[in-house]
Structure formats: structure tokens, C-alpha cells
Amino acid sequence: MxxxxxxxxxxxxxxxxxxxxxxxxxxxxxxxxxxxxxxxxxxxxxxxxxxxxxxxxxxxxxxxxxxxxxxxxxxxxxxxxxxxxxxxxxxxxxxxxxxxxxxxxxxxxxxxxxxxxxxxxxxxxxxxxxxxxxxxxxxxxxxxxxxxxxxxxxxxxxxxxxxxxxxxxxxxxxxxxxxxxxxxxHPDCVPDPRVRPADGRSRVVMAAGRLVPEKRFDLLIQAFARVVGHHPDWQLRIFGTGPEYGQLRALVAELELYNHVFLMMEEPRLEAQWAAAAIAAVTSDRESFGLALAEAMRCGVPVVSTACPGGPPEIVRHEINGLLTPVDDVDAFAAALLRLVEDDPARAALGHQAREDARAYGPEVSAGRFESVIRAARRTRREARPAAEVTVSCSVAPSGLIGLRLEGVRDGRDDLCLVLRKRKAARGEQPVTLPLAPAEGAAPHRYEALVPSDPGVLTEGRWDVHLDTGEGKPAKVRPGTLDLRGFGPVATGPAYTVVQLPYASESGHLALRTWTRERHAEATEVWVDQGVVHLRGLLYGSDFGTAEPLLLMRRRGVEESGFWLPGVSSGGADFSFSLPASDLSEHLVSRHELWDLWVGRRHDPVVARLGRFLTDVVDVKSVFAYPTVVVPTDEGQPVMVKPYYTAGTELSVRVSEKAE
CATH class of the missing domain: 3.40.50.2000 (Glycogen Phosphorylase B;)
Structure with missing residues (x-):
């Protein structure tokens, strides 16, 4: 997950x-x-x-x-x-x-x-x-x-x-x-300590947290002043930073505790400091959970805490793994500290139980508890799902356009529309709205729309399909039946070629992949035989006539670097090429190169990128895989030549030295 x-x-x-x-x-x-x-x-x-x-x-x-x-x-x-x-x-x-x-x-x-x-x-x-x-x-x-x-x-x-x-x-x-x-x-997670548990023999009371008013470190310092009056060999260490640092430093000086109270600044990992302490102290007015308490308890340190709103009363069991005192009560807190300072066996017993109780916040327990939250939330979502889920089916209309049909709407509506939103849209590029009309000859409450073929409306890219009911934000829809029999270019001519492919996205929602090219060279067959890559395809947006088809190989990243190979055509839009892998190995300059394939006509500057758009397979890169050709060289280091499709479904060739 x-x-x-x-x-x-x-x-x-x-x-x-x-x-x-x-x-x-x-x-x-x-x-x-x-x-x-x-x-x-x-x-x-x-x-x-x-x-x-x-x-x-x-x-x-x-x-x-x-x-x-x-x-x-x-x-x-x-x-x-x-x-x-x-x-x-x-x-x-x-x-x-x-x-x-x-x-x-x-x-x-x-x-x-x-x-x-x-x-x-x-x-x-x-x-x-x-x-x-x-x-x-x-x-x-x-x-x-x-x-x-x-x-x-x-x-x-x-x-x-x-x-x-x-x-x-x-x-x-x-x-x-x-x-x-x-x-x-879901209580906070506390990792397993990487140090030995506290042995309770130190003379350190420790606290940690942001130096902010609600933590009440001023109360802690005042209470500890009374501890020092009876036990001057003890010290208080407060770890943290915050806006109250100056006031707390002044309070330490005012109470003449500069040899007993130390503001230790912030420490990312406190487990070694907790293990070196004898008592953990929390004087907060409120706590969301009390992570410092749980961290101290994981290290076997007994706790003295205020019974403030939030986590401390749920973490600390009074007289079992620590002591609880009323909020904003200096006398009570000082008395609780003195009790543990003066009673070594009680401190040890509370610390041992604190360590056992804190296992409830360990990584395995916490991960399992969070997974239970995820399962419960998913179950609640399923129970709240409407009985009839709205879906949009797709089919190829007689005109070649992609038709969308909405099903699952229970009541007759005249204000429904589909909204197509482009992923990674350019600044200023707006969603496209398709009004839905009642479907002719279909069951009641079914609606349909045609996806426009104008490349100025749906530019090249991926478009998510949303349903706008006029009630809040448009929501993505799930695909119904995707009937792509007759799938092909929805528009083709000398100005541009448009291909539109509806598909179910990884998230299970309906999306549309569109390509718009002035000319497009569709690879219909690719095979490798005896060190030669053979290509067959069709050119959209033009034909060859008497012109000779040419295959342009361009090294990616170097615009002017490339070479041409002649091909064969019947005079129509078809073409075929044979590309010896050795030709690419001879042009290898670095250890690893990518070459892109383009199709053109002799004496014509316009070329078309070779790709595979006219298939109902969305992830062409993963589905269409071709073998690697190993080309021996005079230097003894063979060269690997492998045709492949890019993430944009265009055909390229990877040329690289074979790793030893």
C-alpha cells in the first residue's frame, strides 16, 4: 500500500x-x-x-x-x-x-x-x-x-x-x-530504544518540549526549587527551544538555581538522555498526547505529570507507572517529585512498570493499530457508497468519434455535463465541458456526448473525465464498457492527425489519452531478425507518391546528430525499413545513447515521429517488448541495441556498451 x-x-x-x-x-x-x-x-x-x-x-x-x-x-x-x-x-x-x-x-x-x-x-x-x-x-x-x-x-x-x-x-x-x-x-508511535533502560541511580529530573506557555516549565522550575532545598545533589534538565527561553533563564537566576537547573536546548534523539535520568516530569496545562512521556517510559523512567487534558492521564497510571498531580499546583507537583526522589525502591518499581506499559506504543503495535484505522475508514466509505454507481461507457461512433454514455443516474436531469481536466495543464489551459443529451433509443435516464476532435479543444496529453451534476465540485467517474472496435484516428488530413484513446486509469477512473500531430508515422510491425530491426507502418497526414521514404535516426539530446536510411513504399501511405543494428553501433560515441526514429520523404523537410498510437493498449512501453541485438566490435566490447517504446508511446532505440 x-x-x-x-x-x-x-x-x-x-x-x-x-x-x-x-x-x-x-x-x-x-x-x-x-x-x-x-x-x-x-x-x-x-x-x-x-x-x-x-x-x-x-x-x-x-x-x-x-x-x-x-x-x-x-x-x-x-x-x-x-x-x-x-x-x-x-x-x-x-x-x-x-x-x-x-x-x-x-x-x-x-x-x-x-x-x-x-x-x-x-x-x-x-x-x-x-x-x-x-x-x-x-x-x-x-x-x-x-x-x-x-x-x-x-x-x-x-x-x-x-x-x-x-x-x-x-x-x-x-x-x-x-x-x-x-x-x-491512535496514540503516537514510540520506537524501540537503542540504549539500556534507566537504572534509577542518577540524580537527574528531566523534561522535554517546546518552551511555550502551555508547557508550564515555570511551574516545574518553582517545584524543583523545593526539591533542591532538601536534596541539593539533584539537578533538573529541560530539553527544548522556544519563545519562553529568556523568561525561564531569568527565573532560574532569580531562584539562584543556576547550579541545579539547566536549559539544554533541543536534542533530536532523547533516548540516551532519558536513560540517564531518574524521573521524567511534565507540568503542561494541556497535551495532545505526551510523546515525551511515552519516550521516557520506553526507557524505564518513572513519570510525574499533571493530570491535564489530553494524553497524560491515559498514559500514566497513578501509583503504578508514575504519579499524577492537579494542573497548576506547585505544591502538589513538588511533593510528588520529593516522594520519588526520596524513595529509591518506589522509583525502581514505577520505572519497571512504565517500561512494560509503554510497549503499547511500540512500532509493531502502532503500525497494526493504524492499519486497523485504514480498514475501518474503508469499510465506512463502502457502506456510504450509493447503491447505483455512476459510470461512463465509451464506444466508437460511425463517424469515428469517441462517444461517451452516462449510466446510473436515477432521476431525469437536463443539467448534467462531463468535464475533461488535463493533467499537468499549461498555465491558462482550461477544462473542457461536454453537455450531456438524452441518448436516443436507449433506456430512460441515459445520456451521451461526443468527444470533440478539434486539436484546439483537446490538446495532446491525458485528460481525466469528471461528472458535473451542479451540486458541488465535479467528481471523477468510473468507466463502464470500453468498446473500441473501429478505433482509429478521429481526424486526419494535411493539417493534423488526432488520436483519442479512452482507458481506465490506475486509480480506476475514466481518462482520455490524446495525441495531436501534423504528421504521424504509425509503427504497425516491428521485428528483429539476424541483427536487423525491421519496421513497417503507415504515414498519416500525407502519402509517399513517387518520393522515396526515409528513416531518420536522431541521437537524443543532439538535434543535428543523425543519419538517414532509405526505405520502400507502394506509393501510398505504407512504408517499410530495415535498420542494421551495426549501423547504430558504429555511431556510438558515449557508453550509453538513445536514438529516436522519424519518418520522412526525400526532398521534403517535414518528418513524422514514429510511434504506436493506434492500439487499445495504454501502456505500450510495458506490453510491447523487443529482443536485444548484440553487435560484436573490433575492440572486443560488444554493443547492445534494443528497440523500445517511450512513455509517450514513441519508438526509440537504446544503444549501449555491454556491461562486463
Whole structure:
């Protein structure tokens, strides 16, 4: 299964990014996983991705590397992300355009937006065929009621929302997601530690997280001051960076704790530090999950935490694997710390149980839990699917044009139309709308349209077929019967030749492949015999008459480099050529070359690219395979000559020295 996680910045080391990379690593053992980073500011990720996990950046904002930083679209606010959301300042028209381009082209079967902003993108532009999930690490309680309403409204097309704690699931459900989206609880994944568990003999209390107000590190420092009053040999280490660094540093100085409290800055991998600690501390007012808690527990460290909304009360079992205290209570937190500082056996027992309980967040368990979420979301989608699915069948009309017939619409309609959208369309290239008319002589509620043959309407490329019912955004349709008997050029003449091929795309939707050429040389037969590549075909857009057909061989990338071979024709549009593989080996300059084949007429400057368009096979490159000719040379190093079709279904020849 192909799974993509859309993250804000995969090059950072914050908790949300660590959680996504941990889960991606767990899934990569059995799935193809990519982490798509909307932003990139660094050359290398702070946390190296696991083997099998690929990071793909969309906006490169490194100094002097790419033009994204100077793109004027960064000055225009996003039209998708509400300005009231905390991270909205990062998003712009450029972000919208980059993410839309990626999501529309993505072939992932599961796409996960890992924040409110990115979930909104996935809901809007994720392919309908893909499973679209929102993985929210930020508590909904952080948002005001107005912000919640706007945020949830943008997620209406998601298949499911995934949150890290039951408390957050309840909060999101109360907020009311559009479209009755199912909310699943999936705790963050914590990798297996690569160090020995903590032995509890150190004199270190440790905390980790962003230095922001809701983490309440000020409360932790005040509570630890009371610990130092009784046990001056203990120290507190806080790992992280953030806007509160200056205030916390001033508080340490004010309480004269500069020999006991240390702000350790950010550390991407904390397992060695956790294993060297005796107690893990969390004083937050709220936590989406509490990844630092689970990481500490995996290393066998007992926990003292506030019973704040979110994950900590679900992770920490009071008096079993740690201690819980009320939120914003310095006295209670100091007392809990002192209790574990002064009771070595209790610290050891709680740490041992913490390590056992944290196995529930390990990679195998987490991957299996996420796969269960995917299965449940797919089951919900199937149950919600309408009984009669709309399909579009294709056939070749007597005129040679491609006819499209819509079936599965239950009620008579006069406002339906098909919309053809080109993949990788040029700037300014608009979709093509085909009005649907009731089909003559067919059952009621069936509609049909003809695909236009004018090359100025459907330019060369791949077009996805959508149905516009006038109710929301047009949706892709599934193919019905594809009857291509009589398939051929839909238009041919001295001005241009047009070929249109309907097919079922990899995602299971109807698409149209179009070619438009002034002249086209169709390869009808290709075979290899005794070191010679034989070609037969037909020229569209002209004929040979008394002119001699010529085969032009062009070395790719070098416009003027090539040679001609004479051929044979009956005087009509047919041609045949015999290309000795030795001729190509003699022209080999580098170790590996690609040669493109063109057909022309003597004393005529116009040539036609040789290809294979007039077949009902979409993936010609994979289906039509030809043998390799081995040509001996005087130097002793043989040359390999192999005809093949390109991704554009054109005929070329690969010429290369044989590897030893």
C-alpha cells in the first residue's frame, strides 16, 4: 500500500514531526511510505528518516537554493487556511498551488494530513479514489469556538480523523465535524530504544518540549526549587527551544538555581538522555498526547505529570507507572517529585512498570493499530457508497468519434455535463465541458456526448473525465464498457492527425489519452531478425507518391546528430525499413545513447515521429517488448541495441556498451 504523510516541516525535531516519522518508520516495513514536507529550511532533516521512508519537500526555502523564497505568490494569503489559525502565517497562495499540484498528481492510496491546515488541504485536493485522513496532534481545546467551526468545516471531505488520545477524540466529536466524519484514537508511535533502560541511580529530573506557555516549565522550575532545598545533589534538565527561553533563564537566576537547573536546548534523539535520568516530569496545562512521556517510559523512567487534558492521564497510571498531580499546583507537583526522589525502591518499581506499559506504543503495535484505522475508514466509505454507481461507457461512433454514455443516474436531469481536466495543464489551459443529451433509443435516464476532435479543444496529453451534476465540485467517474472496435484516428488530413484513446486509469477512473500531430508515422510491425530491426507502418497526414521514404535516426539530446536510411513504399501511405543494428553501433560515441526514429520523404523537410498510437493498449512501453541485438566490435566490447517504446508511446532505440 502507498501511504503519504503531509507534514509542515519534516526537517524539524518537534514532537509532532517525531511522531509522524516514528509511525512512517513502523509502516515502512510492509508499505511504501513517503513523508511530504510542505516547507524545507535545512539541508538535512534533524531526524534521519528510517530505511524505506522517503522525504519529499514541496517549498524549498533554503537561502540561495531555489526561487521559492522570492516567489511573489508568498505575499498573497492562502485561500484555504483561515487567518485565525495559529500557523496560518506560514501559508500563502504559493503553498496552496504547490500542495494542490502534488495532491492531484499523487498516486498514494492513503493520504494523511498531519495538522488542521494540512488536513484541510487533503480534504480539498486529495484524490477521491484515495483514502483521505486527518491526523490532528493539536488539541481542539486550544482553538476558540469560532476557530473550531471554521477549522472543522474545511475537513468535510475527509474519510476519517485520527487523534492521539480519547480525551481529544471526545473534544473533536463535541465540536461537530462536518459530514459525520468518524474519529479514531491512535496514540503516537514510540520506537524501540537503542540504549539500556534507566537504572534509577542518577540524580537527574528531566523534561522535554517546546518552551511555550502551555508547557508550564515555570511551574516545574518553582517545584524543583523545593526539591533542591532538601536534596541539593539533584539537578533538573529541560530539553527544548522556544519563545519562553529568556523568561525561564531569568527565573532560574532569580531562584539562584543556576547550579541545579539547566536549559539544554533541543536534542533530536532523547533516548540516551532519558536513560540517564531518574524521573521524567511534565507540568503542561494541556497535551495532545505526551510523546515525551511515552519516550521516557520506553526507557524505564518513572513519570510525574499533571493530570491535564489530553494524553497524560491515559498514559500514566497513578501509583503504578508514575504519579499524577492537579494542573497548576506547585505544591502538589513538588511533593510528588520529593516522594520519588526520596524513595529509591518506589522509583525502581514505577520505572519497571512504565517500561512494560509503554510497549503499547511500540512500532509493531502502532503500525497494526493504524492499519486497523485504514480498514475501518474503508469499510465506512463502502457502506456510504450509493447503491447505483455512476459510470461512463465509451464506444466508437460511425463517424469515428469517441462517444461517451452516462449510466446510473436515477432521476431525469437536463443539467448534467462531463468535464475533461488535463493533467499537468499549461498555465491558462482550461477544462473542457461536454453537455450531456438524452441518448436516443436507449433506456430512460441515459445520456451521451461526443468527444470533440478539434486539436484546439483537446490538446495532446491525458485528460481525466469528471461528472458535473451542479451540486458541488465535479467528481471523477468510473468507466463502464470500453468498446473500441473501429478505433482509429478521429481526424486526419494535411493539417493534423488526432488520436483519442479512452482507458481506465490506475486509480480506476475514466481518462482520455490524446495525441495531436501534423504528421504521424504509425509503427504497425516491428521485428528483429539476424541483427536487423525491421519496421513497417503507415504515414498519416500525407502519402509517399513517387518520393522515396526515409528513416531518420536522431541521437537524443543532439538535434543535428543523425543519419538517414532509405526505405520502400507502394506509393501510398505504407512504408517499410530495415535498420542494421551495426549501423547504430558504429555511431556510438558515449557508453550509453538513445536514438529516436522519424519518418520522412526525400526532398521534403517535414518528418513524422514514429510511434504506436493506434492500439487499445495504454501502456505500450510495458506490453510491447523487443529482443536485444548484440553487435560484436573490433575492440572486443560488444554493443547492445534494443528497440523500445517511450512513455509517450514513441519508438526509440537504446544503444549501449555491454556491461562486463
Amino acid at each position: 502507498k501511504i503519504e504523510f503531509l507534514v509542515q516541516n519534516a526537517y524539524a525535531a518537534d514532537g509532532s514531526t517525531r511522531a509522524v516519522l516514528n509511525l512512517a518508520a513502523a509502516l515502512a516495513d510492509t508499505h511504501e511510505v513517503r513523508v511530504v514536507s510542505v516547507f524545507r529550511w535545512l539541508d538535512r532533516p534533524a531526524i534521519a528518516p528510517a530505511h524505506g521512508v522517503r522525504i519529499v519537500p514541496l517549498l524549498d526555502l533554503r537561502e540561495g537554493r531555489r526561487p521559492d523564497k522570492q516567489d511573489v505568490r508568498r505575499l498573497t494569503p492562502s485561500r484555504i487556511i483561515p487567518r485565525t489559525q495559529e500557523m496560518s502565517w506560514r501559508y500563502s497562495q504559493l503553498t496552496d498551488d504547490k500542495v494542490e499540484e502534488h495532491l492531484r498528481a499523487s498516486q498514494a492510496q492513503v493520504i494523511v494530513g498531519t495538522s488542521l491546515e494540512l488536513a484541510a488541504y487533503v480534504a480539498r485536493w486529495g484524490r477521491p479514489r484515495a483514502l483521505r485522513l486527518g491526523q490532528l496532534h493539536k488539541l481542539s481545546t486550544v482553538l476558540s469556538a469560532q476557530e473550531q467551526s471554521r477549522a472543522w468545516a474545511g475537513l468535510g471531505r475527509l474519510d476519517a480523523v485520527v487523534v492521539p488520545s480519547a480525551d481529544e477524540a471526545a473534544a473533536v466529536t463535541r465540536a461537530g465535524l462536518a459530514g459525520d466524519i468518524t474519529v479514531h484514537v
